[in-house]
Amino acid sequence: MxxxxxxxxxxxxxxxxxxxxxxxxxxxxxxxxxxxxxxxxxxxxxxxxxxxxxxxxxxxxxxxxxxxxxxxxxxxxxxxxTGFGRLIKPAGSNFDLALTGPDRFTLSCDVLLPDGSASAWFSIIQATADAQVYEIVLEQPDGNPPAPTTITIEERLRGPLTTNEVVVLDSAGRHALGIPTS
Structure with missing residues (x-):
């Protein structure tokens, strides 16, 4: 069960x-x-x-x-x-927005997890013709973390994107990624 x-x-x-x-x-x-x-x-x-x-x-x-x-x-x-749980906003690194096909993109970054049982993902905040805004969130299960680990998280976007950039928010602030054309 x-x-x-x-x-x-x-x-x-x-x-x-x-x-x-x-x-x-x-x-x-x-x-x-x-x-x-x-x-x-x-x-x-x-x-x-x-x-x-x-x-x-x-x-x-x-x-x-x-x-x-x-x-x-x-x-x-x-x-x-269970202790009033909430998501954590971690810091990301190596942010990338890659063109992977006609009107198809992959948004990615590395996230340091406190341990291997934690998980992280992109959560969309705003998706309009004027803005694409995501934040990185982390879920930390209960217990003592055994060892930190770094993972790469990805989000697939379908276009056409009508904005000039995709924005990612994390604990360090705002990261703007220009829309690739090739």
Whole structure:
């Protein structure tokens, strides 16, 4: 039997909250107000949110798409019991955007993982005619890391790309890669 995956804020918790939920929670009196898009606020006010979800008249109300299913509440609870996990933004190196075929590109970089059980990937932030923006994210499983290891991560892009560059964000900042033509 596979063990339950550790819930992570960006992958499992944040997507459960809709824009409507966030607006409603920001309209509460200051003592009960929660910014549902903020890791720190949601972590610090986890019990308040759980109380809203489990109240006799739970939030969100049925008239606004609620209440949450038990599985979601269990996941939100497990997020706390597993240590409020979140993705890490590591540093990349050797950034490259290569033309691999007509209107086909491969974005790549090297990432130092704290150990071989960690994983990293490109997460797309914005994909419009004006901008292609990615960030590098890393998931670190629980436990003591045995030894660091460097891997190369890749993302395949299909064009035509109408922007002048592809941007990658990492812990060191912003890296702009020009679009290759040959």
């Amino acid at each position: 596979m063990a339950d995956r550790r819930p992570l804020f960006e992958l499992h918790i944040l997507p459960m909250f809709r824009a409507l939920d966030a607006i409603h929670m920001l309209r509460l009196p200051p003592a009960k107000r929660v910014d549902l898009s903020s890791y720190d606020d949601l972590k610090n006010k986890h019990q308040d949110v759980l109380d809203f979800l489990n109240a006799a008249s739970p939030m969100p109300p049925k008239s606004h798409g609620g209440p949450w299913p038990k599985e979601w509440i269990d996941l939100f609870t497990r997020w706390k019991t």
